[in-house]
Amino acid sequence: MFTGLSAFPLTPMNEQGVDENAFTRLVEQLATAHVDSIGALGSTGGYAYLSRAERTRVAQLAVEAAGNVPVMVSIGSLRTRDVLLLAEEAQKVGVKALLLPPVSYQKLCAEDVFSLYETVSANVSVPLCVYDNPGTTHFEFTDELHGRIAELAHVSSIKIPGVPEAPHLAKERVERLRGLIPSHVTIGVSGDVFAAVGMNAGCEAWYSVIGGLFPNTALAITRAALSGDAHEATRLAERLKPLWALFRQFGGSFRVVATAAELRGFTQHPSLPLPLRTISGEGRKQIAAVIDALELS
Amino acid sequence: MFTGLSAFPLTPMNEQGVDENAFTRLVEQLATAHVDSIGALGSTGGYAYLSRAERTRVAQLAVEAAGNVPVMVSIGSLRTRDVLLLAEEAQKVGVKALLLPPVSYQKLCAEDVFSLYETVSANVSVPLCVYDNPGTTHFEFTDELHGRIAELAHVSSIKIPGVPEAPHLAKERVERLRGLIPSHVTIGVSGDVFAAVGMNAGCEAWYSVIGGLFPNTALAITRAALSGDAHEATRLAERLKPLWALFRQFGGSFRVVATAAELRGFTQHPSLPLPLRTISGEGRKQIAAVIDALELS
Numbered sequence: 001m002f003t004g005l006s007a008f009p010l011t012p013m014n015e016q017g018v019d020e021n022a023f024t025r026l027v028e029q030l031a032t033a034h035v036d037s038i039g040a041l042g043s044t045g046g047y048a049y050l051s052r053a054e055r056t057r058v059a060q061l062a063v064e065a066a067g068n069v070p071v072m073v074s075i076g077s078l079r080t081r082d083v084l085l086l087a088e089e090a091q092k093v094g095v096k097a098l099l100l101p102p103v104s105y106q107k108l109c110a111e112d113v114f115s116l117y118e119t120v121s122a123n124v125s126v127p128l129c130v131y132d133n134p135g136t137t138h139f140e141f142t143d144e145l146h147g148r149i150a151e152l153a154h155v156s157s158i159k160i161p162g163v164p165e166a167p168h169l170a171k172e173r174v175e176r177l178r179g180l181i182p183s184h185v186t187i188g189v190s191g192d193v194f195a196a197v198g199m200n201a202g203c204e205a206w207y208s209v210i211g212g213l214f215p216n217t218a219l220a221i222t223r224a225a226l227s228g229d230a231h232e233a234t235r236l237a238e239r240l241k242p243l244w245a246l247f248r249q250f251g252g253s254f255r256v257v258a259t260a261a262e263l264r265g266f267t268q269h270p271s272l273p274l275p276l277r278t279i280s281g282e283g284r285k286q287i288a289a290v291i292d293a294l295e296l297s
Numbered sequence: 298m299f300t301g302l303s304a305f306p307l308t309p310m311n312e313q314g315v316d317e318n319a320f321t322r323l324v325e326q327l328a329t330a331h332v333d334s335i336g337a338l339g340s341t342g343g344y345a346y347l348s349r350a351e352r353t354r355v356a357q358l359a360v361e362a363a364g365n366v367p368v369m370v371s372i373g374s375l376r377t378r379d380v381l382l383l384a385e386e387a388q389k390v391g392v393k394a395l396l397l398p399p400v401s402y403q404k405l406c407a408e409d410v411f412s413l414y415e416t417v418s419a420n421v422s423v424p425l426c427v428y429d430n431p432g433t434t435h436f437e438f439t440d441e442l443h444g445r446i447a448e449l450a451h452v453s454s455i456k457i458p459g460v461p462e463a464p465h466l467a468k469e470r471v472e473r474l475r476g477l478i479p480s481h482v483t484i485g486v487s488g489d490v491f492a493a494v495g496m497n498a499g500c501e502a503w504y505s506v507i508g509g510l511f512p513n514t515a516l517a518i519t520r521a522a523l524s525g526d527a528h529e530a531t532r533l534a535e536r537l538k539p540l541w542a543l544f545r546q547f548g549g550s551f552r553v554v555a556t557a558a559e560l561r562g563f564t565q566h567p568s569l570p571l572p573l574r575t576i577s578g579e580g581r582k583q584i585a586a587v588i589d590a591l592e593l594s
Binding site: 015043048049078079080081102103105106107108109111112113115116119135136138251252254255273274275276277 | 312340345346375376377378399400402403404405406408409410412413416432433435548549551552570571572573574
């Protein structure tokens with residue numbers, strides 16, 4: 001399940017709780033589009049903002065709505081103790097893989113992070129995906145640490161935060177990491193802006209934010225890149241430049257995609273937990289114009 | 298209560314829970330030393346690693362052990378909803394002030410943070426201290442935002458993350474902020490390394506990590522600086538250079554102070570929640586040597 005398009009849906013939520021119906025519809029739409037896997041409760045899925053009970057409930061809804069598509073959920077938490085409990089509950093409701101970010105408040109060192117993965121690896125029975133995104137976890141992996149973690153039982157994929165923009169540098173970056181990890185461990189790119197470059201450079205998967213809302217658009221890029229048509233993947237990704245520009249303008253993909261979901265009627269406003277808010281005013285109009293013009297689907 | 302030494306004790310905890318007896322003893326020691334206030338459940342107090350029930354319990358223990366010394370606790374949480382609940386529970390157990398960090402996972406913008414403080418300000422009855430530390434919250438305040446927040450009801454102090462090392466630049470920095478906030482709002486320095494420079498530059502308070510474990514050492518610096526004896530404050534702080542060097546070496550004060558607490562028998566090992574750990578091996582020996590040589594108390 002660690003190849004192709006892994007689509008990361010939002011979890012619509014506000015001060016009243018999780019909008020379970022809207023979430024279920026988002027997941028059903030991904031199953032209908034035949035994405036390769038679903039990454040529920042990722043950063044985009046707001047796992048960090050939910051209690052353990054809420055996360056288990058959302059994981060269960062995802063599994064029920066996903067049909068034959070395998071579901072992965074994040075078990076990220078500040079404490080190893082809570083990570084282990086989340087892993088247990090997620091496996092009980094039928095998730096097929098676990099995504100583990102080294103979430104931090106006080107800065108973590110490499111040995112803390114290795115021991116976290118080691119402990120979790122020894123206590124789960126489904127595959128693990130390593131989550132590498134300093135933008136949310138504030139932890140920087142070295143490739144050497146990736147190499148050590150990738151040797152652990154159950155570790156099956158590494159979600160990397162992006163690649164250099166230039167294709168030959170992207171290729172070098174992916175090959176350097178590949179040289180340090182076992183061959184059964186896949187590398188998946190995240191940071192949607194880097195998706196085509198990353199897959200063209202050898203990443204086997206795309207852990208995708210837009211794929212969680214616009215799976216057909218993301219699938220077209222994924223299928224082109226993974227079938228070897230780098231030119232077509234690049235063309236399709238470059239068509240989306242106005243969307244990438246919005247991600248830069250609004251500090252990342254998260255709020256833009258949450259705003260797009262409200263605009264398209266997938267979710268009801270407010271769909272984010274305070275103090276987070278979707279984008280209002282002129283920015284919202286810009287987003288509406290871009291998602292319409294690009295015919296995202 | 299927002300002047301002088303505000304001492305931030307550790308909350309000893311491990312996989313079995315909070316060591317309530319050790320915590321109580323740490324707080325009693327601060328009361329005995331006559332610190333000006335106690336900042337329980339700050340970043341040093343590990344608030345981020347505890348459940349709401351555990352935080353309320355620790356706040357209660359702090360109030361009970363502090364005697365006449367006023368207690369402040371952090372109400373930081375990713376969601377406004379949880380911040381409000383924490384504020385309510387902390388006030389019920391008798392804390393005298395609330396420390397509010399803009400904790401983030403997805404990046405916050407200035408308007409998110411302003412609305413967080415605005416909402417909390419409208420829903421509390423005790424003073425608020427603004428917590429500015431990008432190292433843990435990953436949010437960067439501008440002075441303009443500080444100015445807007447400082448106008449809100451109940452806001453009584455700003456905990457700043459440090460000052461420039463050069464005394465004239467530190468003075469400029471403190472005066473610039475002072476010019477933007479009401480006169481009843483104090484400025485307190487944090488980052489122990491900057492304490493003497495900060496107070497000599499006009500900060501009225503020191504929100505202190507070492508003060509939570511070695512209150513007499515921290516009080517001597519505070520009393521010298523706030524009585525106008527900048528020279529003596531500087532001398533006392535410079536004596537602690539080997540300790541500041543350890544903070545730099547081990548990525549901040551947190552693990553060094555937690556390790557020192559174990560070494561001095563204030564807490565039992567392990568005293569941090571996994572995946573965090575105190576420092577072992579050669580580093581631990583270095584810390585033992587420094588705290589003994591400096592006669593911290």
